[in-house]
Amino acid sequence: MNPDRGGERVVILDRDGTLVIDRGYLADPAGLEFEPMAADGLRWLYSRGYRLVVITNQSGVGRGLFPLRGVIEMNARLHAMTAEIGVTLEGIYFCPHAPEEGCDCRKPAPGLMLRAAAELGFDPRCAVVIGDKESDVEFGRNSGAATVLLAANPSGGERATAADFVAPDLLAAARILTSTRV
Ligand SMILES: [Mg+2]
Ligand SMILES: [Zn+2]
Numbered sequence: 001m002n003p004d005r006g007g008e009r010v011v012i013l014d015r016d017g018t019l020v021i022d023r024g025y026l027a028d029p030a031g032l033e034f035e036p037m038a039a040d041g042l043r044w045l046y047s048r049g050y051r052l053v054v055i056t057n058q059s060g061v062g063r064g065l066f067p068l069r070g071v072i073e074m075n076a077r078l079h080a081m082t083a084e085i086g087v088t089l090e091g092i093y094f095c096p097h098a099p100e101e102g103c104d105c106r107k108p109a110p111g112l113m114l115r116a117a118a119e120l121g122f123d124p125r126c127a128v129v130i131g132d133k134e135s136d137v138e139f140g141r142n143s144g145a146a147t148v149l150l151a152a153n154p155s156g157g158e159r160a161t162a163a164d165f166v167a168p169d170l171l172a173a174a175r176i177l178t179s180t181r182v
Pocket of ligand 1: 014015016017018022131132133
């Protein structure tokens, strides 16, 4: 973490298992449903001035499980869901490729972070990545960002993580960010 960061506070959110319930290659916008405490976490951060961006792997497209249009529709639904709770997402970036395509935008590669940073105007080193997989943590570290891993039982201790923080849900993660001024 960079203690010299300016006023810029950007949170990069994973989608499945972080913002919404992970239904495994979800193809239907109607299946999007906030994870417990996710709406509260979003409101907590947004009301305190954090900029919110979603970066998600949607390899269901590359695997031929659903069309690109499905992701576009799910993105629209996610924007609508957040608007309903008074929160604005600045952007939703996704990688549509299958792992074997070897693209540079599938997390943990930093491609989408660089693109979001260039398009939205922020320094990845001043961002915090929140996700439910170690690949999200790796993505954050590859981008120079701070990281929070969402894990149901963070005190379990069995799971090794390179994350800066571990939290049980998005609201808990949000409270960590504000209390540590990340
Ligand atoms: Mg996830
Ligand atoms: Zn990709």
